Amino acid sequence: MRSETLAIVAALSFFLVGYDNSMAKLGWQSNPDAAPYLQVKLLVVIANVASVFSALVAGATADYFGRKRHFTARGALFFAGNVLKSFGTVSFGVLAVGHIFTGLGTGISLTVGPVYIAELVPARARGFFTSGAEVWLNTGVLAAYILNAMVSSFSQKVAHMAFYGIAVVLSILFTACTLAIPESPYWLLMKSGQTDEATRILENSERGPDEVNFIISQMEILDDNENQQQQQQHGVLAVAWCSSKDLFLQPPIRNVVISVVGLHVFRQLAGVNYGFKANTVTFFHQFSNEFEVLAEWGIQVVRLIFSLVSSCLVDRLGRRFMLVIGIGCQCSFLVMLGLPLLGVQHNWLKPSSGSGYDQGVVVSFFMLGLAGVLGSFEVGLGSITWIYASEVFEYKNRAHGASFGIAMNRVADTTEFLLFPYLAAWLHFGGAALVSFCLMACALVFCAKFTVEKLKIIVE
Template structure:
């Protein structure tokens, strides 16, 4: 008893910092920064949502074929590759914060060009510029949020980009319905041009945000990094541990505590691509496969086809009225947004794996029922109300199950698993794969559905989702509650990661005396050994 009193007499502050899940003041600041950074994702969401309806009017006004329409719909994803490829290096040069400002400025120019487009070629130029802005935004928002967030709420905060993508999609759908009554030549131009408005507020709002503490450490600005970590951590102890972790990952000796220190050139990005692609360690190879794989399966399971072409899908299902198609599409956006909000609260409570596997399981079932309903409608001479209802319900179930796991976890997981020095470039590779597959699906959906029927396309997506479920189950370890640097310990054993996890848990139990400090002792002792061993 005497010992316990002696121990508890001094670390009372550490215990009290560990017991409550959050200190409101600190988390409010991290929360506000995450919201501002994630608002860049509204730009992509709005474009996806608005193009689903604007495409109907563009096709009528400019008299373009289905092939030209699907290229116009999906080409932004291909163009965004330029932005996401450049974003890794840009964010290492000018910082995460100013990269967000750059994304907003580029998208602003693209939205104006699309709004004033006079023909198909002019419209494609606008898509090109907006696409580069979207590529920047997609890469930088999850990286910045993951680097700023404390471990206790990182899943919640890092899922914000996906929340705002969904909010943008819903705004796009609402914009379609709101401006659909305007004259044909004016309606779609207003729908596209008004997308410039959010980027203005975003560029101004970002100036109130701090820079990423990890980027500051890489620049040798330890004093500035300490101030940001103090504001965004749950406790002073956590802030100190996070700083120690980042310094170690950046190759700065623990005894260097000056406000400004010299950082070796290697930490500025030289050799990153070699370490990531040409000569990766088993740990980095496993991380890269997991990070790229989750982005690949997110898109190839058909989400952008459903979101972009929902009016066309509802038309195939038997809804003929333009306004009814757009209203049904608004319902899709509403359900998608509601379920993504549910997911944000579950990420740090349930964990990434259970949510991801449940989500993909639900997607498989809803894709099967959607494929079946559309096939029955295709082969029926009469209007089958039950089949139409099943098709609509399946679309809603699909976007709901996607949004509760696969949607947000892709961005959370891929942004948190890469080591600090490889994070910007590693995340940009994941985003590039995401955009390539999204563009491929978007630009071939109409042609693909003509070739194998629309029902057949959704059976194909179901097969991809099944392969994705197997991939996630076998290769992706749980990352909930782990520090960003600790995750390196979990990767590298590929299919044997469960035994590594058991070892970590065993080490935590052995180090039971440190558990009163929660975040502080147990994590650092597990983490620092393997990191220095590498």
């Protein structure tokens, strides 16, 4: 198969991640003090804790056992988890165990998927296909919302089993597809010494003979046979220990870790996943329930469109440029959205007529500003974080470094899920937008200081 096809198959796991994670979070608009909502929060936290654990472990195991086996393990975890969750109406405990399994699969998917794509696809198209992870993630979330609307007329038990039953089928199909993909050529070169097989895979990925020979020569230079043999003798724990020492004890690599962790944390703390969504649903709910549903769908459509735009531009414009432009535009839209809404909330802005603010003007302004925030996020932090984190490490530390970044991503995701809806309800949309502006201003300074465009350590 062509490398582009293999990259798409590898990125399909993000569809399952988006689809699966969305179902538990479809109760955001519920009363935060209601028991079902508290159970939703607990399930999300359970899944995220499991994903933190699996992400930390996946880096070392991917270096020891290879990338391909993790796709099979991920499929098995998603299959088992969704089977259990389809019977979650029996008891909350069964549902919680199902979320543990899918949480483990999420950590593996987010860690190994982008790394595998970065190692397989030629440099000229690597950004496009690695950012496909964000495209599939948004597609999965949108599919979950659409399916939820389709089965909403059914009984709760039937709708629940239908939703997770489809996830079971998708897990089987995606796992069957990944069985046909080859192992990462870089892992074959560095860990197994299978030069002939690695060369064949590299040649099939539309790399020229000169590029293939260059990659193989660089891998031979980087390979420390004595160190690799020692790691293989002592097992996966030795691999994890050696990689951890490199990540945190060597200043140049430690700076790379800081940049990757910072991008992942700022990506989740942008408030796009929970804070803005909760406030948007609340804002449109005052008009009608139809507006509320359309707002949920509209958010995901906008994110999907702009993630596609980012994928098409990143290889031409560069990673750091896209990050700075995306975060800068996001800051501008947050100020444009936050200050007027805060003024309306506190009656600082008086309507020209005594009848109050024109509803159409307020809704149009809100939608325009929100679309700008979401689009800027996808152009910058939303898509580029996956690319940057999978490319910036040298080979021997790539999987382990990416796994640590994903673990911090899940920790930040849990923090956002627990705190941002309440913060948004307390500050209302205007105040929440200004808080997000402060965070994104810090992210802009962080990117300017810690990220680089011309990477000294590249995939090849």
